[in-house]
Amino acid sequence: MKLALFGVGNAGTRIVDQLLDAESRTDRPLTDGNVLAFNTTPSAFADTSHIDDERQVVIGDIHPDVSRPEDLADESGEDRREGVAGDPELGVEVARDDLPEIRRALDLVDDTEVDAAMIVAGLGGGTGCGLGAVLLEELASIYELPIYVLGVLPTSEESDRRAWTAARAVRTFVPLADAVFPIDTESWLASAESDDYDELNRAIATRLVSLFGAGERETAAISELRMDPNDLKRTLDVGGLATIGYAETELEEVSEGWYRRLRRLLGLDVPEREPQTDAVSIKNLVQRAADSKLTLQCDIETADRVLLVLSGPPKELSRKGFETGRYLLEDKTGTVEILAGDEPLPEGSRITATILLSNVTGVPRIETLQRRAVEFQREQDDLSASDPDDLSAATTLSTSDTQRSAGNQSTGDDQSAGDEQPPSDDHGFDFQEAELVDQSEADSEGESTSSEDETEEEPTPADGDTADDDTAATESESTGDGSAAENEPQKQ
């Protein structure tokens, strides 16, 4: 399946770059160059090596609230927050303002040459979530293609604000996209020695390329049960969250012994090499893929549809093993909508099993994320309610929040650098931080205070002025739902 890839924000751009690298290494033409990267600050493009300059698009750099690198020349440490500074509403706003720019960039992508589009973004970031959502709306309205989202979830080490942003991103992207592949960063990093994002990014790239690139290899031998793009499309058709499992078996490299060489020299028949695998080992491989660490950990019994791709040298792919493996998946997942295909790689040195599970609903990670997000949102509401005169409440909070996520650049799209400072609940301190931010923006004329902007877009975090009046609170909360509004007065 040919994909057009759209990297959004820091994390998204980096993963797209990795995917392009994997694409060229494995000789599976996946994108045919149909790639774009969007960011709210040019510095996010610094580390990319596979994305052409003209395909690196900076959005919103003329917006008054967006911090350009030159604006921050005098800033250092946590004040140096480029782009939309982790604010998803601002990400949405700048993307909407710059829609013509986005549309012009989309002309570089030939949507008739691809089978689907995929947005890759860090869901906890302001750019990934905000700009990503607007881009998703835009792609959905102009393309007749399925649109998938690969979204990196923040870890528990990252700030609550990022968790809150990510939970809202999931809520936003899933209904708009044809399928969302959340990346469960936490479970991948937990096993790594350190914060080894390289391993995570490589693992993502391997899985995506094995899945979407199956059958795209130009030199591929003819496959008996080829995975057509429509097989993938149908599996993902159900929407919701999708996840990928993967396992491989290395084949022994057999060098030609003297006996075979002699026979060949004498022009005699060289006996066929015995395959190194059989039905049982192929079945076990499928089993391992099903039990493997998924891109999103879930209860696989909740999967709606499943797709299995078995790649490797054709003489190693046992039919019985293949069919038993497929049956095993039906047994384990309880769904009958299972498609399976083979990808013969005559020169391959390993056999791989890649499993796509679509619309999985038993996902503890998402529930944890939501609980954290709700808690954060309630804290914010309490804070702004208890301090109704502080117009800068929202700004303040996003700033104090920065400190906690400062050490975590890899999935963030904020260029915050410098030493991490302990989070502070002290309002005086927060207030100072807020002033600093305001100063950094002071040069822009007609600056609307960001807290007011936020009040318009999203009343929940910043409706401090009205929250102590019960009726007003209910009204302002009504964009959420009744239960939130009911809870509000009780807390006061």
Added chain:
Amino acid sequence: MKLATIGVGNAGSKLIDRMLEFEQETGRDLCRHVLVINTARTDLAKPDHVPEDRRVLIGDTHQKAKGHGVGGDGEVGAEVAKNDIDEIRRVFDDVEIHEVDAILVAAGLGGGTGSGAGPVVIDELQKMYDEPVYGLGVLPGEYEGGRPALNAARSLQSFVTKVDNFIAFDNDAWRSRGQTVEEGYEEMNRELATRIVTLLAAGEVDDSDVGENAMDSSDIMRTLDTGGVSSIGYASTDLDKPEGLLSKYKKKEDDEINSMDAAKIKGLVRRAVNSRLTIPCEVSSADRALIIFAGPSSMISRKGIESAREWLEQEADTVEVLAGDDPREDSDTLAAVVLLSNVTETPRIKEIQNQAVDAQNKIKELDAVREEEIASLITDDDNELDPIV
């Protein structure tokens, strides 16, 4: 018999390809017209013996297909074929129908294209021509899972009601350990091609001076006339080819001895029926039956044919049993092929139907809760979090 053959989908196309290969190898001339139809461009590139201009891609302009298959969904397969019916009809126009006795449509019933587009193609053929249209359908194995079983169970209904006879092939009966994916399907297709070509090619010349035992197309068509589902049995034995002048001289003398005795001929038929049928069935449930011996006519004794016929009459519990030969003087094998027409007791079809009902129920269950489950997954418990756009 002279056939127009049409392969629909990946399995059907490969079957037709193997039939062409087998008839070329054995000097038969059964398939006078060939056509393969598919929804996936890449699969159309696979056949070795089907001319380029006899391969038709359908659904390349269909939003759900776009030349990339139908994702194993029979309903999309049918929809695509209906949309492109003009295109299909146009290719049929090339078929010189007066040159053929019947039309054979081959398809895999577990996939989306064969199960969905196959019946649409058959409908059209039945509308256009008076000649009988036979179906050759590959049923999915148990291990292929619920979705293929559902496709097959639904498609089987369409096939059997629309065709004049449906020859079934059960994937499960032909599975064996140690095959690779590639070999497995290759082997099955060859086995099935051997059976179907040996059966239908009998009497292709309809030359009256071949002898009174010779089968002609009308006999085969009469046997298939029953409708329903049919199964084919097959057995063959290698003949010692006489070599050189001396043995040729010797052969003349020993002609009587070399000709197989009646017991051996009967044994061959018994093996054909008791070995793997294309679909396992209760032989006694057959409506009509037919035996064809293909090989050098000197090897086939009339007595043998008669005793084999009598044996099958008893086994199949019907008096409608025809037996005859298809002289292939150059052949180094003697093959017996048995057609059991309209067999009604086929346990495999029952199993597929049961598997399909289960599958359909599971699919309905999932469909019913899908939207709700997604919504509850992405929404926090009290719905406090708002979407961003």
